[in-house]
Amino acid sequence: MRIAIGADHGGFPLNERVIEELRGAGHELIDFGTHDGSLPDDYPDYAKQVGEAVQNGAADIGLLICGSGVGAAVAANKLRGIRAALCGDTYSAHQSREHDDCNVLCLGARVVGVELALEIVRAFVAARFTGEERHRRRLAKVKAMEENF
Ligand code: RB5
DSSP, X not given: OEEEEEEOGGGTTHHHHHHHHHHHTTOEXXXXXXXXXXXXXXXXXXXXXXXXXXXXXXXXXXXXXXXXXXXXHHHHTTSTTOOEEEOSSHHHHHHHHXXXXXXXXXXXXXXXXXXXXXXXXXXXXXXXXXXXXXXXXXXXXXXXXXXXX
């Protein structure tokens, strides 16, 4: 799978562990950094890069990490066609794909521990949208809301 990943200073160094995990599992990464947690960077810049990579098809899914995961999720969800899920548990991670067809996972590096974060990433990456009619109906309603932006 092609996965775009970005993290601000609050998401570093968890992003390094996630990158290692995903590369080890054979995924192709588009890595937007940061690799320096001492720089005062801004999460919307990473959300834009990762979201655009998903929008334009360079990546199948995206992964964003900031301190809480909240800012990254808020910013990514401003992008048309991006459905970003902030997850702190594995159930939400796989259901966000299966029911809500989410295409970006957001993590809070100051909230979840490394091992839980890696399990959340594995759950999100492995899950697929079920395509069931009730989920398509609900997603169509979300899309209709987006059309009014
Ligand atoms: C950075 O200090 C922090 O505000 C950011 O990483 C993120 O948690 C915002 O939601």
